[in-house]
Amino acid sequence: MQASSHITERQVGAVVISAIIGVGILALPRIAAEEANTGAPLVTLLGIGIAFIGLLLLTLLGIRFPRESIFEYGQRIIGRPLAYVFNTCLAVFFILLTALAVREFGEVITSAVLRRTPTEVTIITMMILVVMATRQKLLKFTYFHVFYLPFILVPGLAIVLVSLQNAELLNLQPIIGNIPARYGKGALTIAALFQPAFIVTLLIPAMQTPKKAIKSFLGGIFISGTLYMLIVCAAVAVFGPHEINHLMWPTLELARATTIPGDTLERLDAIFIIVWVVSVFTSLAASYYISINGAQKVFGSQDHRFISHFFLPFVFILAMIPKSVFSLYVFVEIVGIIGLALTIGYPFILLIVALLRKVRGEPHGNSSEVQETD
Amino acid sequence: MGILAKCKRQISLMLLVLLVLSLTGCWDRIEIEDRALILGIGIDEAEEGASSTEDLTTHSREEAAPLDNRMIRLTAQIAVPGRIPLGPGGNGGSAEGKEEPVWVVSVVGHTINDAMNNLQQEIADPRSLIHLRVIVVNENVARRGMDDLNDYLRRNQEVRRSTWLLITDNKAADLMGVAPPLERVPTLYLLAMLEKAADMGKFPKNSLSNYWNSESKLGQNAYLPYVSIRQKENILIKGLAYFNSNKLVGTTTPIEIGAYMAAKGFNPGGYTAMYNVPGIGFVTIRATERQSSIKVDIRNGKPHATINVRIQAELAEKYSPKPGMDDQEELNMAERGFNRFVKEMITSLLEKTQKDKSDIIGFGEIVRANNRDYWHKHIRDKNDWALLYSNMTYTIHVSSDIRRVGMKVD
Incomplete structure (x- = not known):
């Protein structure tokens, strides 16, 4: 392996960001405001906190086992049979996550943009693109993310900042939310939106110095978390927490609702949809990549x-199971929260057992062929 | 092996071509000429016995019977493609002569979408609401409640949140046809009028979005522009039409719009006050800039609001009996008179809305934001605050500053 084919810590950070920013940002303010009204930013912060802990565990494991991903060191820590079960669960879970996300994508496209295009067509088109991306080796796959990241972040931030011109500060007060404000469920659902970032476990073994992964992970969470917070704050401040409950996305x-001052652009949804489609693509690719690796x-x-090809029909069938958006969101919530047990709980158990049994990975040496296979 | 690789290439090439096809979005293309672009909608109560004359496009007569007594008449203004004058060059070519740029269609229905379907049954091109700019609702319909209309508009992905929603005491259908000689498209005239009123400080910027946002809040009620037709082809902004729980409960006079904007500190200032200054006579003062701060505290378990308004103004006119006005002392008297006038206007607006239980200023939101426990103890739903509001006490302080007097001295 040549030195140049390593993934740098910046690239890892970029993948984390573009994996996290995905289909969920459309419903995000509603998820936050439904349970905690004006406390929505606080709920979002809690959600980011939970996701942070989960990813921290994963990164620490990655540093401890610098040449392997969770699918491999799991076997060494808790033994082959048990790890086999968990690996299967993880693969199945990420396929489900991909399926639900692509369905949500299809729903938005059919109800907001392309009214006459069947959801099936939108879903299949997107999934074929995702399959094309995930066929690539890890390095090329990383480049996809790195390339698209500015197209997600720059317009995304710009739209949120422009929309702030209609913000009312009273809509964000009191910060802890009016009674009754429940934080738990909303925070978990938001933490679940961060799950595609699980991909770091596959990236760390390909890094030159896996110890630096902690830096890219912190940066990635910080930037995507900031965007999440801004979106929630802007939406709640503009609409008010009760109006948000009436809005699907x-x-x-x-x-x-946002216009660029001076009547140059009367609505920004066209630009936003483009940005969002790109962000959906990258995060779908991330979760699908995890599942095929598993x-x-x-x-x-x-x-x-x-x-990668073989799973395509399964994803499609799973995506078509929910009958409407209503049942889709019920699925998303359940799968998301169960998934948290897997994506946070499993690394947690692994780390504890690894510490107790004093299992360690081989140091990151001359060659790591782990990720070179495809 | 080589053949396989070659095949793979061809397959992926084919896939690529297929994907490129799907990128063009041809599936959803609609030619602009093939759409009936609805620019404005007017909603009235249907006349007596409308259910027997309705075209049954979405239901059978028996099915809709429970809704028979609240049928609506929907009047849509549809743009005729190619005839809308675009920009200054558009009306220069008078070759088209007297041809109308819009087409007004009126139908009855039990619900908005029912009426829309009746409309569609009559016109050739598919209706499209993407250019809907103004919705006018007759006050009798608004008094019955706006919930059903809001549901349709929120659900429809074509409707923009920047659309204007108006309440009128005339037939809404009549407003769909009103255009002074200068403007050929009635709805666009209505739209320009509202937008310019907002720029001049005659009316707050208050689109569908603001209306929905306020209506959803527990501690605030919504208001809409209240308009009326004058001289058959002019439209008057007649006041604020204010709501409680999505039902129209009252309207104000135009000068009370000024009082409302002063209390909220909305800029630019646009209203002119005419009042009598004892010993000097009548003056008219135009507000140019308004500032306000509102505090609400709880006194003896009841909310008490303190409204501080600062207004910068200019002297626009001095009327008899005493002719001139040329020293600072007289100007100070005029300022004091102006303070009294504004205070009285705001008080009358508040008393009116308190009587009708509609908190359009949003005092409740201030309580909700700052007194979390008090709010939790007393407020369960929107009506709880409306009741508290109707008994709220308040103090109003107005200070003004007449900075300009014009180019005349006596």
Whole structure:
């Protein structure tokens, strides 16, 4: 392996950011405001906190086992049979996550933009793109994310900042939310939106100095968390927490209601949708990549391209299960929260057991072929 | 192996071509000429017995019977593609002569979408609301409640939140046809009028979005522009139409819009006050800039509001009996008179809205934001605050500063 084919810590940070910013940002303000009204930013912060802990555990494990991903060191820590079960769960969970996200994407596109295009077509088109991206080796896959990141962040931030011209500060007070404000469920659902960042476990072994992963992870969480916070604050400040409960996708409405001063652009939703489609693509690719990697370990297969194609119909069928957006959001919430047990709980157990049993990975040496297979 | 690789290439090339096809968005293309662009909608109560004359496009007669007594008449103004004058060059080519740029269609229905479907049944092109700019609602319909209308508008992805919603005491259908000689498209005239009124400080910027946002808040009620037709082809901004729980409960006079904007500190100032200054006579003063701060505290378990308003103004006119006005002392008297006038106007606006239980200023939101426990103890739903508001006490302080007097001395 040549030195140049390592992934730098900045690239890892970029993947974390673009994996996290995905389909969920459209409903995000509603998820936050539904339970805690004006306390929505606080709920978001809690959610980011939970996601932070989960990713921290994963990064620490990655540093401890610098040449392996969770699918491999899991086997060494808790033994093959048990790790096999967990690996299967992880792969299945990320397939489900991909399916639900792509369905949500399809729903938004059909109800807001392309009214006459069947959801199936939107979903299949997006999934084929995702499969094309995930067929690539890890390094190229990373480049996808790095390339698209500015197209997500810059317009995203700009739209949020422009929308702040209609903000009312009273809508964010009291900060802790009017009674009754429940933080728990909202925070968990928001933390679940960060799950595609699980991809760091696959990236760390490909880094030159895995210890630096902690830096990219902190930066990634900070930037994506800031964008999440800004979106929630802007939407709640503009609409007020009660109006948000009437809006299926408050962030989209925010873009629709925002005009650039001077009547140059009367609604920003067209720009926003473009940005959002790109961000959905990158985060779908991330979660799909995790699942095919997991499945590869479960099947003991080397052919990652084959698995990437093989799963496509399953994702499609799973995506078509919810009958409407209403039941879709029920699924999203349940799967998200169960998933947290897996994406935070499993690394937690692994770390504890690894510390107790004093299992360590081999130091990051001359060559790591782990990620070179595909 | 080589053949396989070649095949793979061809397959991916084919896939690529297929994908490129899907990128064009042809699936959803709609030619602009093939749409009936609805620019404005007027909603009135349907006349007696409308249910027997309705075209049954969405239901059978028996099915909709429970809704028979609250049918609506929907009047839509549809743009005729190619005839809308765009920009200054558009009306220069008078070759088109007397051809109307818009087309007004009127239908009855039980609900908004029912009426829309009746409308669609009559016109060739698919209706489209993407250019809907103004919705006018007759006050009788608004008194019955706006919930159903709001549901349709929120659900429809074509409707913009920047659309204006108006209440009128005339037939809303009549407003769909009102255009002075200068403007050929009635709705666009209505729109320009409202937007210019907002720029001049005659009316707050208050689109559908603001209306929905206020209506959703527990501690605030919404208001809309109240308009009326004058001289058959002019439109008057007649006041604020204010709501409680999505039902129209009252309207104000135009000068009370000024009082409202002063109490909220909305700029620029646009209203002119005419009042009698004892010993000097009548003066008219134009407000140019308004500032306000509102505090609400709890006194003896009841909310008490303190409103501080500062207004910068200019002397626009001095009227008889005493002709001139040329020293600072007289100007100070005029300022004091102006303070009294503004205070009285705000008081009368508050008394009116308190009587109708509609807190359009949003005192409740201030209580909600700053007195979390008090709010929790007393407020469960929107009506709780409306009741508290109707018994709220307040103090109003107005200070003004007449800075300009014009170019005349006596």
